[in-house]
Amino acid sequence: MSDTPGVPAPRHAADTYGTCVLLKHGEVFLKGRNRHRFTERLHDNLRLALRGIGGSTWIKSAQNVTVLGGQVPQEALLERARRVIGFNSVEPAVRVPSDLDAITAAAVDALGAIPHGATFAVRTKRRDKRFPLTSSRVDAHIGARVLARVPGLRVNLARPDVTLAVEIDRGETYLSWERLPGRSGLPVGSSGRALVLLSGGYDSPVAAHRAMRRGLACDLVHFNGAPYTNPSSVYKAYALARELNRYQPPGLLHVIALGTAQKQLAVAGAGRLQVVAQRRLMVRTASALASRSGAEALVTGDSLGQVASQTLANLVAVDEASALPVLRPLIGWEKQEIIDEARSVGTAGISVLPDEDCCTLLAPPRVSTRAGLPRLRSVEKRLDLDEVVETLLGAARTFRPGADEDAPVPSGDCPAPA
Structure with missing residues (x-):
């Protein structure tokens, strides 16, 4: 050697x-x-x-x-x-x-x-x-x-x-x-299946890779701001999913247009709670999607205290909206550690590409760092959340990046992973 x-x-x-x-x-x-x-x-x-x-x-x-x-x-x-x-x-x-x-x-x-x-x-x-x-x-x-x-x-x-x-x-x-x-860890699939909430930044792709190294086969879901944002974030999500699928039997990528639902939350008076409320909606929708496709947990790229929406109180509020466990492999990581890992995994070059992130759509100037559950539930009661979730899932598009065929996977409500 x-x-x-x-x-x-x-x-x-x-x-x-x-x-x-x-x-x-x-x-x-x-x-x-x-x-x-x-x-x-x-x-x-x-x-x-x-x-x-x-x-x-x-x-x-x-x-x-x-x-x-x-x-x-x-x-x-x-x-x-x-x-x-x-x-x-x-x-x-x-x-x-x-x-x-x-x-x-x-x-x-x-x-x-x-x-x-x-x-x-x-x-x-x-x-x-x-x-x-x-x-x-x-x-x-x-x-x-x-x-x-x-x-x-x-x-x-x-x-x-x-x-x-x-x-x-x-x-x-x-x-x-x-x-x-080598990549070390446990063989992908030996610990079950999870659904990763995939954004276009550094964090969530690294969290996905970390979950894979603990034996989880990962499908991915990306929320974009359509019809109020351009499709650039979807292209990034597809490229990130393709890179991540190099490390596992190719998983599915679900793309869900969240823009209309985000506007509904804003009209319902979310105000400073807008970011946390839409995170709860993402997790609620992802939880329903995961349950239908055989995943047993959600994975996010949250790092404690990295941004205002990732304070302990806000993370607790987000978790309450999920019917499945929410795993956070990067909860104690610093940003530079995440960036360094992204370079090693091969996703850093994609994550730096410009896009229109749905998380900033309709975001207030100041985000609540301690969103209370009673106030969040009050806002959500003004919407029919079950109907909103069904509408989001019914319009979802599904791909399998990195597989032999790159065409969309035919889907009814929610296809099960192959």
């Missing part, structure tokens, strides 16, 4: 022997008797991520490791595998028979590609304890052969430029020299 910037990972072995990718499991290995169910879900998600890759692939299980290979370039396998939530690390590797001569030849070939004067170390793990040499003896044997056959290299066991990992399994051995970070 290459640990030093500027020292390229060796590639000669990948040209000579069978290439593969080692995927080290994350929390799955802690699941005891249920581990096989999590592993099956992880492999199902991996197969979905490999669709359309342009060649045949294979997946093999080892102890807390998944081995991926196929008749496609190793770089393509790496790119697809790094999308899959549930793997702690993704390692390009070569595989050879579990024979000391074959292992040594592959190691010499691999380390022969690193720059003159670089340092290396060998770390061996024997999963097959029947292999005749101990791990330390394999390290010493390979190290001696490399020093004898590759001039200019030096051993550094403390801080090597390149660490060659040798994993001896039954029948096959894997050699890797680079460790790429």
Whole structure:
């Protein structure tokens, strides 16, 4: 594994022997008797991520490791595998028979590609304890052969430029020299399904990704201000949903035009309660949508105290409108932490695009930071909320961004996730 910037990972072995990718499991290995169910879900998600890759692939299980290979370039396998939530690390590797001569030849070939004067170390793990040499003896044997056959290299066991990992399994051995970070977490779908309230900012896409990393398969709902705003926020929501669906079996995106209902709240006298009242309406509508589509919770990008509508009192008032639990993965995060995570996930570049946000539509100059439930209920009684929610859901449009077909999913009232 290459640990030093500027020292390229060796590639000669990948040209000579069978290439593969080692995927080290994350929390799955802690699941005891249920581990096989999590592993099956992880492999199902991996197969979905490999669709359309342009060649045949294979997946093999080892102890807390998944081995991926196929008749496609190793770089393509790496790119697809790094999308899959549930793997702690993704390692390009070569595989050879579990024979000391074959292992040594592959190691010499691999380390022969690193720059003159670089340092290396060998770390061996024997999963097959029947292999005749101990791990330390394999390290010493390979190290001696490399020093004898590759001039200019030096051993550094403390801080090597390149660490060659040798994993001896039954029948096959894997050699890797680079460790790429995976997405870690639990396999998407292993914890159930949730519906994410997706805006166009930084926060809600990051919250969605965090929910996925806890094993939730996520559908998404976006509220826009139509007919009083342009469709720019819908385009952003679609792009964000497409990016998020790279990390899960593609979920649905529901788009709901909230503008008319927002105006109804304003006419009903919401005043300084307008923002919290429309948030309650969003949550009420999303809760009804989630119940029909099989989701068991809502997810939002709220961060405590970040804006006036996200004070503790206002969050409590919003929660009261939902029939389902409201999960807030970012409740204790600072804004810069969220922005940094958005860059890592790949949604930051979309979130900065301009749009017309429905949350600012009809917003008062000053938003109440402590919206009382009696006053909110008084405003809501002036509307037939059940009829408003039914109207909103009846006009909802549904898409599956990132799926093979990008056309709208045919919908009646509310389609169930495929």
